[in-house]
Amino acid sequence: MYKGVMVIGEQRGGKLHPVTYELLARGRVLADKLSEELSCVILGYGMEQFAEEIIQRGADIVYIVDNPTLKNFLPLLYTRVLTKLTQEVKPGIVLAAATTQGRTIMPLVAAKLDTGLTADCTELDIDLKDKSLLQTRPAIGGNVMATIKTPVSRPQMATVRPKSTKPLPVNKGKEGKVILKDYETNLFSTCEEFLGFIKDTTQDVNVQDADIVVSGGKGLKTRDGFCMIEDLASLINAAVGATRDAVDLGWIEYPHQIGLSGKTVSPKLYIAIGLSGSVQHLAGMQTSETIVAINKDKDAQIFKVADYGIVGDLFEIVPELIEKLKNKKEGKDSLQKRSEIYDKV
Amino acid sequence: MNIYILLKQVPGTSDVKMDEETGTMIRTDRRNVINPLDENALAEAIRLKRALSDVEVTAISMGPPHAQRALREAIALGADKAILLSHKGFGGSDTLATSKALAKALLTSVNGRLGKNDLILCGERATDGETGQVGPMVAAILDIPVITFVRKITLEDYLLTAERVVEEGLELIKTPLPALVTVIKDINQPEFPTLAGKLNAKSREIPIFSPDDLGISNNEVGLRGSPTRVVKIFKPKLSRDVIMHQQDSSGAAVDNLISFLEKRGAI
Ligand SMILES: Cc1cc2nc3c(=O)[nH]c(=O)nc-3n(C[C@H](O)[C@H](O)[C@H](O)COP(=O)(O)OP(=O)(O)OC[C@H]3O[C@@H](n4cnc5c(N)ncnc54)[C@H](O)[C@@H]3O)c2cc1C
Ligand SMILES: Cc1cc2nc3c(=O)[nH]c(=O)nc-3n(C[C@H](O)[C@H](O)[C@H](O)COP(=O)(O)OP(=O)(O)OC[C@H]3O[C@@H](n4cnc5c(N)ncnc54)[C@H](O)[C@@H]3O)c2cc1C
Numbered sequence: 001m002y003k004g005v006m007v008i009g010e011q012r013g014g015k016l017h018p019v020t021y022e023l024l025a026r027g028r029v030l031a032d033k034l035s036e037e038l039s040c041v042i043l044g045y046g047m048e049q050f051a052e053e054i055i056q057r058g059a060d061i062v063y064i065v066d067n068p069t070l071k072n073f074l075p076l077l078y079t080r081v082l083t084k085l086t087q088e089v090k091p092g093i094v095l096a097a098a099t100t101q102g103r104t105i106m107p108l109v110a111a112k113l114d115t116g117l118t119a120d121c122t123e124l125d126i127d128l129k130d131k132s133l134l135q136t137r138p139a140i141g142g143n144v145m146a147t148i149k150t151p152v153s154r155p156q157m158a159t160v161r162p163k164s165t166k167p168l169p170v171n172k173g174k175e176g177k178v179i180l181k182d183y184e185t186n187l188f189s190t191c192e193e194f195l196g197f198i199k200d201t202t203q204d205v206n207v208q209d210a211d212i213v214v215s216g217g218k219g220l221k222t223r224d225g226f227c228m229i230e231d232l233a234s235l236i237n238a239a240v241g242a243t244r245d246a247v248d249l250g251w252i253e254y255p256h257q258i259g260l261s262g263k264t265v266s267p268k269l270y271i272a273i274g275l276s277g278s279v280q281h282l283a284g285m286q287t288s289e290t291i292v293a294i295n296k297d298k299d300a301q302i303f304k305v306a307d308y309g310i311v312g313d314l315f316e317i318v319p320e321l322i323e324k325l326k327n328k329k330e331g332k333d334s335l336q337k338r339s340e341i342y343d344k345v
Numbered sequence: 346m347n348i349y350i351l352l353k354q355v356p357g358t359s360d361v362k363m364d365e366e367t368g369t370m371i372r373t374d375r376r377n378v379i380n381p382l383d384e385n386a387l388a389e390a391i392r393l394k395r396a397l398s399d400v401e402v403t404a405i406s407m408g409p410p411h412a413q414r415a416l417r418e419a420i421a422l423g424a425d426k427a428i429l430l431s432h433k434g435f436g437g438s439d440t441l442a443t444s445k446a447l448a449k450a451l452l453t454s455v456n457g458r459l460g461k462n463d464l465i466l467c468g469e470r471a472t473d474g475e476t477g478q479v480g481p482m483v484a485a486i487l488d489i490p491v492i493t494f495v496r497k498i499t500l501e502d503y504l505l506t507a508e509r510v511v512e513e514g515l516e517l518i519k520t521p522l523p524a525l526v527t528v529i530k531d532i533n534q535p536e537f538p539t540l541a542g543k544l545n546a547k548s549r550e551i552p553i554f555s556p557d558d559l560g561i562s563n564n565e566v567g568l569r570g571s572p573t574r575v576v577k578i579f580k581p582k583l584s585r586d587v588i589m590h591q592q593d594s595s596g597a598a599v600d601n602l603i604s605f606l607e608k609r610g611a612i
Contacts (some may be wrong), residue, residue: 005406012513072516073516073586074518075460075490076491078488079485095430099512100493100509100510100511100512101493101495101511103477103478103493104481104491104494104590106478107440107478107479107480107481108481108482108484108491110482111441111444111481111486114441114572115441115572116441116571116572116573117441117476118439118476119474119475119477119478119571120476134576138475139473139474139475142581143581144578144579144580145578145579145581146575146577147575147576147577147579148573149573149576150573150574151572173592190523191520192509192519192520195506196516196517197515197516198514198515198517199513200515202511205511208512212611223470236612269611269612286581289611290609290611292602292606298589303589305585306585306587307587308587308590308602308606309588309589310589310590310598310599310602311590312592312593314594315525317592317598317599320596321485321599321602321603322598324599324600324603325603325612334494
């Protein structure tokens with residue numbers, strides 16, 4: 001009876017958040033393994049415009065609930081609508097992003113549906129023996145991985161760690177169905193009130209959205225030393241990260257802290273400079289795709305999770321790296337210019 | 346009004362190690378503590394109690410008998426009352442089963458019912474299970490509003506306004522009571538227990554409830570009441586096949602790094 005994979009798309013301020021495409025990529029793999037359909041739900045106002053790209057990024061069906069009251073995330077309201085929709089569609093699997101929105105709405109809906117929910121999964125797969133969902137997640141500060149099943153209850157629900165997978169490229173030829181859902185007005189009334197949103201400009205750094213993070217630790221010695229991290233980061237379009245010690249020393253603000261008591265990131269490339277790789281720091285970055293470490297201590301823990309390590313003095317290595325990357329960039333730029341000139345000729 | 350704190354006892358951080366052979370957890374140190382964010386929740390309750398009149402603060406925990414220690418500590422920190430849900434029938438509960446037991450305790454066993462002006466405070470997540478699901482699930486079962494990731498609470502005429510920290514900034518949300526709020530570290534700086542508080546806590550009985558006492562069937566809690574099953578626990582594969590270079594004057598280490606990154610498409 002319960003069939004298909006459903007992902008809960010995420011919108012912020014009327015814009016579809018790209019984490020939705022990551023969910024679609026996850027959902028597509030599972031739906032294909034099950035030979036079932038992939039649907040995507042969007043709650044919001046004025047969201048229909050995004051349906052086409054949602055289909056081109058993997059969905060077979062898009063459900064849109066469009067209502068002015070859904071403009072901002074209100075937990076009770078969203079829960080009521082999503083619970084109703086899920087009961088109608090009866091998907092076998094429901095996924096949402098492990099963002100502040102997803103981590104709030106999913107436990108609410110799961111409890112309403114009286115079913116299980118697995119938090120912050122980094123791996124999802126289908127057990128082909130019984131077609132059930134295998135949900136793997138880190139816990140206890142990244143010290144443990146647990147694989148969890150929901151054997152009986154349906155749907156099987158999971159939140160998925162952002163940046164733990166890549167979106168599918170747009171497939172212009174892909175077709176799908178768009179279904180506009182409407183419900184009677186009393187479903188949309190709630191006692192909650194959204195008073196406003198204040199953008200945090202220090203979050204512009206948004207280390208969690210960056211493809212590359214350059215992080216520094218106590219080995220940078222001083223605030224001036226830490227500037228090298230910022231120089232390298234801006235050169236390669238990266239966000240700046242830091243250990244707790246670097247933050248405590250006042251070299252950089254707390255929003256940049258990576259680790260157990262800071263942010264969790266999973267970029268394509270993480271460059272760790274002058275930091276030892278404490279368990280608490282690793283908890284926030286060890287799922288990065290590629291990790292580079294620079295440290296003078298060849299036994300530093302950070303090398304255990306690295307793909308590429310350089311043992312040596314960072315005060316020599318980092319300036320050399322910056323210099324060589326700069327030269328490369330300039331070389332590329334001038335090459336580009338030259339070819340542009342040739343094009344014109 | 347009543348303010349309830351849902352309080353979990355967790356292993357003191359960083360002393361959890363894995364036995365790689367058996368895949369089980371080894372507690373090198375048996376020291377348990379109040380989940381750090383639950384201390385913030387408690388401190389917030391105490392702050393509200395001081396600011397308003399007629400507030401009673403009750404801590405509720407589900408866990409093994411020794412979780413009484415955490416509840417005594419809560420009393421030392423200023424909670425008026427504490428109760429513990431403890432029985433082998435609760436063992437192995439996942440977040441849904443845990444939430445059902447806690448919701449039932451809130452509805453029946455503490456003050457007979459949840460009052461229309463009551464507030465429930467939780468930590469945003471616990472340091473061991475780290476799901477952050479128990480707070481919202483309890484709210485869903487009680488059918489009351491919930492605000493998560495909260496760093497500031499204002500109460501006025503039994504209306505609650507909260508600042509919710511999200512990815513790109515702050516959301517301001519207002520809701521009537523009863524409601525449940527999950528708090529993050531930024532909300533306050535917990536105080537240390539006073540000597541008087543410690544003495545008071547020492548002599549206090551912590552009532553213990555079983556599923557029977559709560560009027561919950563054994564099918565709703567413990568393993569049987571849990572829709573999820575942990576089928577495998579393993580240590581994350583930490584080590585990668587690291588390529589190591591010693592820095593020297595030739596500049597090879599950095600050159601190789603750059604071509605390594607280019608080959609991987611990382612820059
Ligand atoms: C509950 C709890 C939560 C925590 N949360 C976090 C968290 O979220 N994030 C976090 O980062 N930490 C966290 N910590 C702290 C953590 O335990 C470590 O103390 C911290 O990560 C260490 O920071 P570091 O690597 O910068 O400093 P250190 O451990 O001192 O490392 C400095 C490194 O720099 C190297 N170095 C020094 N000079 C040079 C040089 N000239 N060239 C090259 N290398 C050099 C050294 O070899 C050393 O490895 C937490 C701790 C606790 C108990
Ligand atoms: C490795 C591992 C992975 C797990 N993964 C999952 C999973 O994905 N899904 C799932 O359903 N279960 C899971 N569990 C089981 C889950 O950890 C337990 O059900 C646990 O009792 C509550 O979850 P938590 O620690 O995640 O609490 P959280 O939901 O993170 O706790 C948030 C807040 O809820 C309150 N709270 C939580 N537990 C209690 C309590 N016992 N008493 C009083 N207040 C409490 C506290 O205020 C706390 O700050 C897992 C367990 C392990 C060991």
